[in-house]
Amino acid sequence: xxxxxxxxxxxxxxxxxxxxxxxxxxxxxxxxxxxxxxxxxxxxxxxxxxxxxxxxxxxxxxxxxxxxxxxxxxxxxxxxxxxxxxxxxxxxxxxxxxxxxxxxxxxxxxxxxxxxxxxxxxxxxxxxxxxxx
Amino acid sequence: xxxxxxxxxxxxxxxxxxxxxxxxxxxxxxxxxxxxxxxxxxxxxxxxxxxxxxxxxxxxxxxxxxxxxxxxxxxxxxxxxxxxxxxxxxxxxxxxxxxxxxxxxxxxxxxxxxxxxxxxxxxxxxxxxxxxxxxxxxxxxxxxxxxxxxxxxxxxxxxxxxxxxxxxxxxxxxxxxxxxxxxxxxxxxxxxxxxxxxxxxxxxxxxxxxxxxxxxxxxxxxxxxxxxxxxxx
Numbered sequence: 001x002x003x004x005x006x007x008x009x010x011x012x013x014x015x016x017x018x019x020x021x022x023x024x025x026x027x028x029x030x031x032x033x034x035x036x037x038x039x040x041x042x043x044x045x046x047x048x049x050x051x052x053x054x055x056x057x058x059x060x061x062x063x064x065x066x067x068x069x070x071x072x073x074x075x076x077x078x079x080x081x082x083x084x085x086x087x088x089x090x091x092x093x094x095x096x097x098x099x100x101x102x103x104x105x106x107x108x109x110x111x112x113x114x115x116x117x118x119x120x121x122x123x124x125x126x127x128x129x130x131x132x133x
Numbered sequence: 134x135x136x137x138x139x140x141x142x143x144x145x146x147x148x149x150x151x152x153x154x155x156x157x158x159x160x161x162x163x164x165x166x167x168x169x170x171x172x173x174x175x176x177x178x179x180x181x182x183x184x185x186x187x188x189x190x191x192x193x194x195x196x197x198x199x200x201x202x203x204x205x206x207x208x209x210x211x212x213x214x215x216x217x218x219x220x221x222x223x224x225x226x227x228x229x230x231x232x233x234x235x236x237x238x239x240x241x242x243x244x245x246x247x248x249x250x251x252x253x254x255x256x257x258x259x260x261x262x263x264x265x266x267x268x269x270x271x272x273x274x275x276x277x278x279x280x281x282x283x284x285x286x287x288x289x290x291x292x293x294x295x296x297x298x299x300x301x302x303x304x305x306x307x308x309x310x311x312x313x314x315x316x317x318x319x320x321x322x323x324x325x326x327x328x329x330x331x332x333x334x335x336x337x338x339x340x341x342x343x344x345x346x347x348x349x350x351x352x353x354x355x356x357x358x359x360x361x362x363x364x365x366x
Contacts, residue, residue, distance in 0.1 A: 008355040010329055010347045042306045045298070046327040047166055050347065109137065 011046055015054035019063065023074065024085045032074045034064065137209055137281045137314065139184055143193035144149030146179055146338075154178040155338035156193070163281075164311045167347070168329035169318040172365055176338035177214060177318035181284045184316070185212040197282070208237065211280035213271055214296045215287045218290060223252050232274050243307065244277035250306075251299055265296030272300050276307045283308070285317040289324065297324065301316035304328070334338075334364050340366075 022028040034040075037055055041048040042112060050062040063080065066072045074080070100110045139161040147153040153176050161167060169177050182188045183195045186202030197206045219228055225248070233239040248255060251269040262270065268288065275283055285304070291298045305328065308315055319325050326332075327345065333344040341364050342349075348358055353360060 008350055008353070010350045012347060038306065042302050044327070045301050045305060047330055047346075048305065048328055049166075052328070053347075106145060 011050045012054040012057065015040075015046070015051065016061075017045075017073075018061075019054075019058060020084050021090060023063070023081060023090055025082070028074050030074055030076045030078065030080055032077055034072050034074060036071060137198045137206075139282065139314070139316075140196045141180075141183075141193065142196070144183065144190045144195055145192040146183060146188055147191050153338050154183065154184060155188075158193075159340060159343065160331070161316065162331075163314055163315065164330065166308065166330045167317070168322075168325060168332045169316055169335065170242075170320070170322055170332055170357075170361060171318075171335040172320055175335040177320075177335055178286050179338070180335065181212065181286050181318055183315065184282070185210055185284055187212075187361055190200075190202065193246070194214045209277045209281040211236075211278045211283065212284045213275040213281070213288055215285060216289055217267060219259045219267060219270065219272075221258065223253065225257050225259065225262075226255040228259055228270065229274065229277070233277070236278050236280075238279040239342050240277055240279055244273060247273040247276060247307065248301060261338055265291075267294045269299055276303060279309070280313070282314045282316070282338050285315065287320070289319060289321060301325070301328065318344055322358045322361045329357070332357055341350040 001054065003113070019034070021026065028034070035043060037051045038048055040046075041051045043098075054116070055064065055066070059066065062075050064072055065075055097110065100113075141154075141157045141159045144154050144157045145152055151287060155176075156181060157176075157180070158159070169180065171177050179188065182201065183190060184197065186207055195202060197210070202210075206208055221232075223231065229244055229248070233241065233244070238275070251266075253266060253269060253273070257266075258265065259270070268290075272285075275285060288300055292300070301324075304315070304317075317325070317328070329346050332346050332349070333340065333345065341359065349360060350356060357364070
């Protein structure tokens, strides 16, 4: 698990986001066991109280559940992946639309650029995106 | 088990004319993991030595659970000095046996576990250990006690990356959350900022910034390392 600390966001939030990314990518699935709080704290070298807060929030959001004496698991919710992907997409969209809007692009202009970029980056295999404009 | 609260009331400590600690007043909450941050010469080591009872304040008072540092408070304070205090002629096992004889709160099973985790050879002579291995042994000595307050003065200073990682791992896996106060000084915030619940930035022997690490990140939108640069630029 890699924590990106350059963003200045709280560590517990970064831990939750990292779990969400793993679930969205399919690296973690419903019912999978995740490290105990102390294990994760030692693994990523973060204060155990911070990990505890991240796990508590994940339990409240029903992303994970702790079974007494057995450990902590990703929730057995079939809609979990869809829910998390939607949430992460929403976050990416909000920042994208706000940024493009501030650059002066209209709705149609943005849509066209997205379509073009998709063809070039995904279908053209230019995943790095470091092409000449 | 009760945990000790540490308070500084208007503490001044001078070396010659230069105050290392200048009118410092602060309460360190019991059971907190605090990062004591600042560049060299900001007063970090002096502050830890005042808590350990190795220095006496020139003015003001340092109190641990209402008592000035003494033999009595030393029984509940574990102190890891920045300097190397180990004897070269002792073995690793001999060193730990020697240290354990001073403290009633020594936990031998934890010491054994830590020695294994650290990859230390119990029969090796301390004088033959690398700098990183000596630093690991110092941590074993400090973390094997059930002390209420653990003072770690620059535990990563001058050691190799694998040993740094082992030292941090040992602290995180062994410290007793909520029932043990850890105060760790460092000038290396990049590697350590995720460890701390609270951070205290010292500047010229005074508090430059004090707060809950996560709250500071949330409110300022900055990492502790960025705040460090801001405070000391």
